[in-house]
Amino acid sequence: MNLINRPKFQNAVKALILLGLALFLYTRLADGTLFFYINQRFMIYTVLAIVGLVLVAISYRPVGRQHEPNAHDLDHEHVHAHDAAEPHTHHRLTWAGLALVVLPVVLGVLIPPRPLGAAAMENREINIASQPRNVLPAAVRAAAQKSSLDRNLLDWLHAFSASPNAAEAFAGEPVDVVGFVYHDERLDESQFMVNRFIVSCCVADANVVTMVVRWPDGATLENDAWVRVEGILQPGVFDGASLPILSAQRVTPVAMPDQPYLYP
Template sequence: MRRYGSCLLLVLVGAAVLRISLFSELYLRYVQAGLRPYLVVSGVVLVLLGVVMAVVRRTVDDHEHGDGHEHGHGVAAGPRVAWLLTLPALALLLFPPPALGSYSAEREAAQQAAQGVGAFPALPAGDPVELTVGEFGSRAIYDSGRSLKGRTVRMTGFVTHGDDGTWYVTRLRVTCCAADATTSKVEVRGAADGAPPVDTWITVTGTWHPQGELGTDGAWPPVVDASAVRRVTEPADPYETR
């Protein structure tokens, strides 16, 4: 059995990749949607490679045993400790880790947008206007046209807590995958029921609360005066795209 350890490992890893990318949308916890085809192809290749390697080794074994002796050119069994490599593959297959949450968000210092203060495009007509947490933050801190003024907005994210009773609707933004995630957050004020538990997913409806000078630390974090806070389920894609 030890001779087939690497084959089994390849099949397990491939099956795990296919489980999260082909048979579910769990891959969205780790990478952007556009990478799904590459994950599916990688999973199929790994499974096929593992199967082919197993067939080749079985053929070699049958040939050697048929001759009545070992020729010595078979693939040697690896060390037993190599079987520990199956544990991460099994973990991903059976217990895929959750998306990044409040712990990751709280570790990162406030990130300021690179575009600086300037005019932003007009918001669409009608209230409430749907914005991502990142869009709201960029307009609140950098929009010289004050496009958020007088508008009712709606944002969805998970809850993080700050000091002195402050709390935020938060979202992680990715360029490629979870490894490059950065944090966008908006302080929520005026919610009738107070702060929900950490990592609770919510939709906040409210209005912008201006503070500080545009483009300065005094404008961070942006603030929304909440008129409604509703608990929601975690979306299939928990990240915003930069």
């Protein structure tokens, strides 16, 4: 019999895969890179999954030694299982199946974790205040209650969305936000976008909240660099629509926040 078909090998491999997956999830949880993939509120499920995977993996331990007195029972059950009840529920792993099952862990280890950034922006809808947008009324209220300087990019989008003419209504308000830099083709040398991805569930549903920033040295900033932008809002035009533009007074490079995404 081929190595892969040996029952003991099958059990050992299955247990190892499950433990490996648990370990992979644990390392991502421990170093905080889990938040590169999923919304914070799902963290608890990942913790439960780690516990569950370990428990399931343990159930594959060899039963022969520990249950010597019951060996007859087990045999009986084994035969019975083959006879009538569930002869086809015992799934065998092939080499191909094995390769596929370990693929996420291998990819995750080989390619260093990194949150979505400028490279992902070309594919996505960019939320700028010029578009109407339905949001939770509670989120709008929460954003309205925060003082201007405490609002993050998503709060600002919420605040803008509640106003029929955001460009004029918010003119002169002070802004202090953190985000990564993206140079859109539609912007000139003295402008850039400061962005955060918002993630409802996992990064598959991510889209971007953006503010257009006017800053004379905008061109010197690299895509994906994390910056803190302080300035005031002024009415402006982007891509034919009027919207509030952030006229920067200070742009400081900062480290990437622990949670690179914002959660609605």
